[in-house]
Amino acid sequence: MHKFLKYLGVAACALLAGLVLARTSTHAASKESHFVKEDQQVTENTYYITAKQAQQFKEQNPNAVVLAVAYGKVPGFSKGHIPGAVQMSTNDVESQAAKWNLLDASQLRKNFLKKGVTADTPLIVYSPDISAASRVAFAAYYLGVKNIKIIDGGQQAWKKAGLPLEKKSVQPKKQTDFGSNTVAHPEAYIKTPADLLKAEKKNPDLKLVSTRSWKEYIGDISGYSYIKETGEPKGSIYGRVSKSSSDVAYLTNADGTIKDPKAELAYWAKKGITPDQEVVFYCGTGWRACVPFFLAKEEGFKNVQLYDGGWYQWNMEHKKDPKKYPVQKGEPGTKNFKVETTVSAER
Template identity: 40%
Template sequence: MKKKLLTVLICIAMVATFATGCSSTTTPEKPAAETPTVKAVEKTKVFVSADWVKGVIDGKQPESKDYVIIEAAWGQVSEDKAYTEAHIPGAIHLNTDEIEEEKKWDIRTGAEITQVMKNYGITKDTNVIVYGADSGAARVAFVCIWAGVENVKVLDGGLNAWKKAGYPTKDGIETAQATAKDFGVTIPAHPDYVLATDEVKDKLAKDKNFRLVSIRSLDEFTGKKSGYSYIKRAGEPKGAVWGHDETDYLNEDGTFINFDKAVAMWADQGITKDNEIAFYCGTGWRATIPWLMAYENGWKNIKLYDDGWFVWQMDEKNPVQAITPEEASANYKK
């Protein structure tokens, strides 16, 4: 009995010795707090953190298999000092002229956008991450979703958030890698996300549940100024309500406000989730911000009036208003 007990004790001691030896040669894991967030997010999740983007770049999540990072801005890359002096490593500059028509600034045709996607190595399955210094990033993100890209993200806070997180930047120009792959669906995959002027006029006249929501400054909405050097007329399409300017959707650090705050702003103007909503601005940039926020939060009743004030005011027969937000929303509030 004692011999058997002694044998058991020896075995236990040997196991403990081996366990101790193994643990002493194993490199400790990096504390979780120091590791960028690598958790995959839902495809309809739009706004992501710098840590999440870094996790993609470092290959620590499924989205790392096929991704493209875009810094969106108007103008040629060679003239964009902000990009050439400092951008996220691997980020490709996209001139917004590539996705918009020259005369009306509407989204280009499906065939044209198909070629843009090929040029930038994007298919419907590519994880597209966009950032920029203004609402051009939201504009590009919207066009990608409209086209049919299933996983589109916007870096919340832009390059400043990236730098604030302590991540490195790169200078110079990075070249897009075109793809020979088929996009995967016919572009646009979601033509219903966009309304044209005739459709908006028809809905304003016949649909009491429709809300045409201006994402422009208060001075633009009330007709004190046009807001654009190339747009002479001031005012708004008759029947529009105010959804606040893009600056009201931003926190002081450049990140986007909580969606609940946006919903409260809209409710104050008689705009709710039960309405069919078409956001617009002058030429389609600012309006994509609230669209993306609503899309991310599961709202299904949202559109973009892509023609915007620019096209509306071109036809003098289109009715125009220059009133306060309170006056505009009076007919819609219960």
Template identity: 40%
Template sequence: MKRRFLGIVLCTAALLAAGCSSNTDASMTAAGSNSSASAGMAADTSADTTKDTAAAKLETGEETGNSSAVKADPVEKKKVYVSPDWVQSVLDGNQEESKDYMVLECAWGTVQDAASYKDGHIVGAYHMNTDDIESEEYWNIRTPEEIKALMAEYGITKDTTVICYSDKGTNSADDRVAFTLLWAGVENVKCLDGGFEAWLESGYETEKTINTPQAADKEFGVEIPAHPEYILSIDQVKEKLADDDNFKLVSIRSRDEFLGKTSGYGYIDRAGEPEGAVWGHDTDDGSYLNENGTTAGLDVLKGYLEESGASLDNELSFYCGTGWRATIPFLICYENGMTNMTLYDGGWYQWQMDDSLPVQVGDPANSDCRFTTVGELSTDKAKK
């Protein structure tokens, strides 16, 4: 009798398996939701996800899903770069941060124009247009009043854990947003290490729902910016270059940008660097990534600085063209407990607007480096 019953069960299971599609949609609950109204998660939780693999997602554009209650070790509040497993564990409610969090997909452009968001994103994530944190004049971070309004629009307070990500590890849009949030006063800011590529490789769920953030029902909680000391103005940089021997202005740009062969930007006609700058390597070429695509550690930055006669003991101010790439070494220093670093937000873009400012063209360690002023530079160095 037991054998007969077992046979019936096995036959029934086989029939059910044959009749089921491997792509059956599984209606999702709001995996990214949390109990805090200030986080305002997942305005529309009705979207279905599929159980395709990450590889299939990349090939077909379909949504993925390997839902499970993921547990991961907790991380320190100052830890910025976090794994897909940790992020999923937050979504699953298994971290202290699960009580009040938000996930931001960071890219240039409105949500209507953001293909990276509409093609698929982490469940419950909102799109953050980088134009909303930067002003067009110098592409510097917007005024405190504008950032305060943006935080209210997204329902972010100083106590919200904000998890930022972009499409891949070399894209610094999420780092730029993360830096802005820290400057404003958000106390727990993370970046998904390796970006959305790492998320897909981990097989975690995605969706195509366009989520709309809910406005905050309470104050941000601290005056913005809570950390004005994180940014140096162009006048502060000029003063420190002239008077502070311990100060190092570190260029996070390509070698050709540093040598003055190209500006690196289609809208910047002049190429060179502020006189006195040292090279800290670029982030766009993967110089700040490990072989597995995760963000490099402090030892890598230490090596780059030593190549240029600088060290982690110097007062460091990182810059690039308009302030994106330079946020990566800043965040590496930040999560390692350093406090002797800043961002020169204006970068080369603002520096080259003043004809009187001193510049170097070439490597200052070599005899053929030319020292001149912005006004003497040629205007044919825009990126082609």
């Protein structure tokens, strides 16, 4: 009898735990919201699409190229990937030698041509990391690829949609003519700190938006193993995009899909970051800032740009000329806020 009662007690506890877990899971799922929807109208100005929309896009565009993106090799690519996908490393669009900025346009063209991409190629990009996918997509946009799509949620979303994967390796159909030797969107790209100063001089109302984490923004941490110094370019606005240097967590759900940005857009508006303003996003070296770049474009921001040099390059210039490239630390409007126009030994 004792064993039987003990069994009933364990069973009851298990049932209660299951109910609590189910309720918690349902509550968590109810908190999820989505920017990308199955019923959205997909045009050339739509960048983030669902997995099913990507499948339809492939069917409607037999010459489409699918790029699976990561820093280096794509994890698990040989065990299964989206049919027809070829790998592209973020090192094909940026390099340490270039201070992690985009490579020069001629080299970018060569690297995209090797993957079969021209200005007229319908392009699908996906990655385990939405920032990596958006980084490569931005390079393609900058050059002039006219129809770019990024799969919201990457391969995980593809599998969740019940779409097939393949294991066979696909060789890219290399191209020789990109279609243009002129960069299509120079207006979207601010490369160096000097270029940023020119843009700010031209428009003093420019909104320079940091997509870095709060601790990075106030100067508690740099966020990078290879950057010792902390801070932000003077005048930057906290954009509430990242929780660490490796995510854009305020913009995404747990599964990596993009949240409904209503709350973020409202937060931005309070900071003066609105569609009618000239808005420049940046982070440490360019990855994270590419996500809100495309999000803002889809939300009707007419003059949105990427400052690619980010904190990494601004810090380099500050150490050479701190008066020209001042650094801010702390939360603006508080007693802890300060602007450094000399190189601090504490940095």
